[in-house]
Amino acid sequence: MIFSETNLGGAYVIEPQFIQDERGFFARVWCKREMGELGLSTNLAQSNISFNKYRGTLRGMHRQIEPAAEVKLVRCTKGAIYDVIVDLRPDSPTHMQWFGVELTEQNHKMLYVPAGFAHGYQTLEDNSEVFYQVSEFYAPQYERGARYNDPAFGIVWPLEVASVSDKDGSWPDYLPAGM
Numbered sequence: 535m536i537f538s539e540t541n542l543g544g545a546y547v548i549e550p551q552f553i554q555d556e557r558g559f560f561a562r563v564w565c566k567r568e569m570g571e572l573g574l575s576t577n578l579a580q581s582n583i584s585f586n587k588y589r590g591t592l593r594g595m596h597r598q599i600e601p602a603a604e605v606k607l608v609r610c611t612k613g614a615i616y617d618v619i620v621d622l623r624p625d626s627p628t629h630m631q632w633f634g635v636e637l638t639e640q641n642h643k644m645l646y647v648p649a650g651f652a653h654g655y656q657t658l659e660d661n662s663e664v665f666y667q668v669s670e671f672y673a674p675q676y677e678r679g680a681r682y683n684d685p686a687f688g689i690v691w692p693l694e695v696a697s698v699s700d701k702d703g704s705w706p707d708y709l710p711a712g713m
């Protein structure tokens with residue numbers, strides 16, 4: 535696996551290394567040893583999928599706070615998404631900055647999202663499916679959100695928003711002291 539740290543410290547784009555033969559390829563997409571050597575979390579509480587019927591669908595920006603703060607490893611198993619994280623670690627030099635990357639069925643890239651980041655994505659194709667692993671169990675009482683179009687972040691989304699949940703459309707403006 536090839537790990538490329540993003541401009542937001544601790545967040546990585548991960549690419550599998552493909553071993554090709556006449557049948558196709560083999561590649562590792564999760565490795566306790568390799569990730570452990572980089573100090574990345576290998577705690578796994580849930581593996582989740584979300585399916586989106588339409589291009590332009592937006593989910594996020596979500597995170598869980600302590601004591602259920604979670605690390606996420608995100609990939610797109612069908613179609614394509616633009617995956618985005620926002621650094622909400624209060625003491626981080628990149629606090630409130632965002633990063634986005636295309637994760638597609640073809641490129642097999644993954645995004646490693648550390649604890650303390652809000653995460654969301656927009657689908658770039660109809661019928662896009664996202665598979666992600668999280669280090670903590672779902673705990674809705676500790677879920678917090680940030681609005682995808684909050685001017686505090688200025689995230690540039692690739693498409694018009696075709697569909698977003700009422701919950702995600704109405705998260706309040708982000709206040710740096712906490713949300």
Ligand SMILES: Cc1cn([C@H]2C[C@H](O)[C@@H](COP(=O)(O)OP(=O)(O)O[C@H]3O[C@@H](C)C(=O)[C@@H](O)[C@H]3O)O2)c(=O)[nH]c1=O
Pocket residue numbers: 580582584593594595596597653654655672699
């Ligand atoms: C995330 C999650 C949701 N649910 C339920 C709650 C609700 O009834 C339904 C849909 O929930 P949501 O609208 O929160 O689903 P969704 O908007 O897809 O939430 C996800 O968004 C992306 C961006 C993330 O980063 C994830 O961590 C997660 O927050 O599924 C669970 O039962 N377990 C879970 O782990």
